[in-house]
Amino acid sequence: MATEIKVPTLGESVTEATVGEWLKNPGDAVAVDEPIASLETDKVAVDVPSPVAGVLQEHSVSVGDTVEVGAVIATVEEGAAPAAKDEEAGRAKEDREESQGKQEDKSEEKSAPAGDASSVTMSPAVRRAVLEHGVDPTTIKGTGKDGRLTKEDVIAAAKAKKSGGGDSVAQAAPEQAATPSAPAGGRNTERVKMTRMRQTIARRLKGAQEEAALLTTFNDCDMSAVIEARSKYKDLFAKKHDIKLGFMGFFAKAACLALKDVPAANAYIEGDEIVYHDYVDISVAVSAPNGLVVPVIRDADKKGFAQIEKDIADFGARAKEGTLTMEDMSGGTFTISNGGVFGSLMSTPIINPPQSAVLGLHRIEDRPVVVDGEIVIRPMMYLALSYDHRLIDGREAVTALKIIKEAIEDPTRMLIDL
Template sequence: MATEVTVPVLGESISEATIGEWLKKPGEAVKADEPIVSLETDKVAIEVPSPVAGVMGEQIAKPGDTVNVGALIALIETGGAAAAPAAAPAAKAEAAATVPAQSAPVAAPAPAAPAPVASGDQVMTLSPSVRRLVLEYGLDPSSIKGSGRDGRLTKEDVLAAAKNQPAAAPAPAALPTTEDSVPSAERKEERVRMTRLRQTIAKRLKEAQDTAAILTTFNDVDMTEVMAARAKYKDLFEKKHGVRLGFMGFFVKAAVMALKDIPSVNASIEGDEIIYRDYADISVAVSAPNGLVVPVIRDAQKLSVAGIEKTIGDFGKRAKDGTLKMEEMKGGTFTISNGGVFGSLMSTPIINPPQSAVLGLHRIDERPVVRDGQIVIRPMMYLALSYDHRLIDGREAVTFLVALKNAIEDPTRLLIDL
């Protein structure tokens, strides 16, 4: 008996997915609720579990196929028929292996006929080996007397003629070559179909460039005070809250305060109207195996630094496991992308439509700065705010970054909402 495996409900407004890869081969045993196939949607990759225990049967959909919700994609064999899928391929292979032995012997290919070579008004027939020597030594075959049957040239005739010919004029010097100008014989190319997630990322980023008037403004921030606070309290923080104290908690909290002061950065354009919000749903870019995903911290204005860190930590873990839900990546009013974890010094992040701004964080470098007339070394980070200039003026963008900078350089502001 076979049990059908269908595409599960993927979330609101998601009607189709792409087969990523089959995690089980036909004939392999599967357990109930064991993942058997990964599906890629516009937002995330998910794994579909087996509804029953049995043996992997026919896989109706292939990797790369687009399938609708509810579509039949595979069969799980249970009971006595479980061994059938494994036996069938083996029987086919055995039958295929016996066919050549029963068929008539295949005749050996005939040796290649000697290649004709034109020389003046005559056409001479040369064997492949003789032809190769003639071309190698640059000889005129009509000027060589053949000693073979019917006056044909032999290898010995060509070698003797080459030995007796006068020394050729030196060839012009070849242009110098380098390893870069001569393609290597080991160069390879691989053509891989874009995943559905990567296609969606590409489409949305290009859409942002085509529709929004994107501009980026920069500032830098002294991380001394935040780093000192983190070093002082990180052990107590982790002991009490069960999560590490990172920098994102400070930046999300500072961004929420700045968004309250500059509401246009948290707004969006819809048609000929501007939508302003009294809440902040912060999208946080998180690295996943198939690319960046952007889950949303809902009502970040209500969360403490500890609450923010717990939420981000949970997102990061589930992004790696592929268990983020669709609804967790929808919406969002403002995005923070931390390229610094990968070593980025500076970037111009692209807006995540329909949002109007995105904040880019970067790596922390010790740099010389002037404080009270003295040159000192400080841990500095570049901040980048890309924004839709149709909605946000340059003055507002700069004011937002300055407010964020002030809160990070003096974390006490985060406590007294200043």
């Protein structure tokens, strides 16, 4: 009996997705709950599992197609997987095809330009893995259908490269490496369809600029006290909590102090009403292979430094793996974005609708400052608070940023709630 596989519920307010990659092909055996396809939503990639064990019959849609919740994307014929002899025959056929493929590869290597990634057919998921791990797809032997690369091929190649085995691939084809990827003076272009996440990011950020009355206020912050505290307690902190003491924990707690005193920075505008929150859910901007994501630290005002640091570390790891869920990124009343990890000195971050404010952090650098009438060198950071002027007055925005600055320069304030 054939069972239809439908697009599952994707999350609150999410009604459609894009087929990013087929993980199983027609004729493949599938187990119960085994993923057969990867869908790209506005925020995350979602695997579609098979509800039954059997053999995949057909794909009803193609990679890149937009599908709605409940739409049929494939069918599975229930029952046992192909008999062992059929599997053995299939393996023998694959071995023959692989042997033929190797012969073809040898002849193609002499004529095909090396390093030309555009000549390698890659699904969006594989392309993201290539960018994330920094490997050359032209040097990887694909194990998928028709020799195509799979995500597992890329990860295996990246591991081999880290362990020192990556060089053997390049050494195996010196002629290929010596061939230029394009004629001298060539001007190449590549067209790649925007992922659904990138389209959503573009639409939301442009919408924020058009709808909100955006304004940014700046301040600079002496990081000496926080750096000294980290240096003094980092070993004890790591030993007790099994997590490193980072800067984000300090800024998250400092932001909670500011939002308590300036509730408008922790509020939304909905229609002609202002929605205030008596809790602080901080969205933390995290860089993922397919775009910027903002998982949420729930009840940050009630959590200690250790739990905040653990939440941030977990989000960062899962963002790289692509395993963040819709629930992880829903909500959020305030955002912290750290451009300093990429070397940014100063920026004007854009709010994350429907939020009304975002704190931008930047790189720390030694600068001359005047302290008690003397010029001294201090580790300084520029802070930026972008806000929706429809809801937050300039006085409130400046006050909120000043509270954050003072808490970072004197962390004791965070302990005694000043």
